[in-house]
Amino acid sequence: MNIIQNTLEFSDQFLWELVLWCCGRDNLDLDTRTITTIKFRNGHTRAYRGACWTTKNGGRFYIELGDSSRFPHTCTLHGVTTTTEDRIEGLVLVTAHELTHVKQHKMWWHARDTTPSGRNPRGLSQILEREGELRGGLVLELFKRNREALLTEWRRYGSNDPDWNIVQKKILTAAKDM
Numbered sequence: 750m751n752i753i754q755n756t757l758e759f760s761d762q763f764l765w766e767l768v769l770w771c772c773g774r775d776n777l778d779l780d781t782r783t784i785t786t787i788k789f790r791n792g793h794t795r796a797y798r799g800a801c802w803t804t805k806n807g808g809r810f811y812i813e814l815g816d817s818s819r820f821p822h823t824c825t826l827h828g829v830t831t832t833t834e835d836r837i838e839g840l841v842l843v844t845a846h847e848l849t850h851v852k853q854h855k856m857w858w859h860a861r862d863t864t865p866s867g868r869n870p871r872g873l874s875q876i877l878e879r880e881g882e883l884r885g886g887l888v889l890e891l892f893k894r895n896r897e898a899l900l901t902e903w904r905r906y907g908s909n910d911p912d913w914n915i916v917q918k919k920i921l922t923a924a925k926d927m
């Protein structure tokens with residue numbers, strides 16, 4: 750897992766912690782080794798958006814986060830309605846949604862391989878999107894319950910911390926054991 754672009758005000762370290770926390774929730778339970786690269790950008794068209802590309806071994810994704818004037822934001826997608834009060838809630842929701850798509854990679858490629866036309870299996874996208882919103886909402890609820898403690902935890906290391914490389918190695922090692 751590698752953050753290859755980050756234009757947000759949150760440090761790479763903070764985003765790492767956020768992603769690792771999301772992956773470790775029972776509602777997601779995602780092996781971080783299946784994530785190849787992640788991009789985080791400021792967006793200018795909506796509260797948040799994301800996209801994920803999968804391979805047979807995992808996936809990569811990007812996320813765009815709008816400015817604070819776009820929140821609170823209520824999203825109704827594939828029959829799931831979720832309200833995010835501010836940017837950090839939007840970030841948690843959309844990250845958990847895209848991580849769900851990485852988790853779905855095996856199902857997606859199996860469906861493609863077994864669909865004779867080689868086209869997207871009919872109706873599968875809606876099911877995968879709905880699952881993304883449902884899991885994203887569950888992870889968001891867990892975040893809301895423990896928000897201040899989690900933010901403190903994720904901010905442990907300053908963005909210019911010289912020990913960051915050591916910390917990053919420790920996180921990578923821990924992630925491998927998850």
Ligand SMILES: [Zn+2]
Binds near residue numbers: 846847850877878
């Ligand atoms: Zn999606």
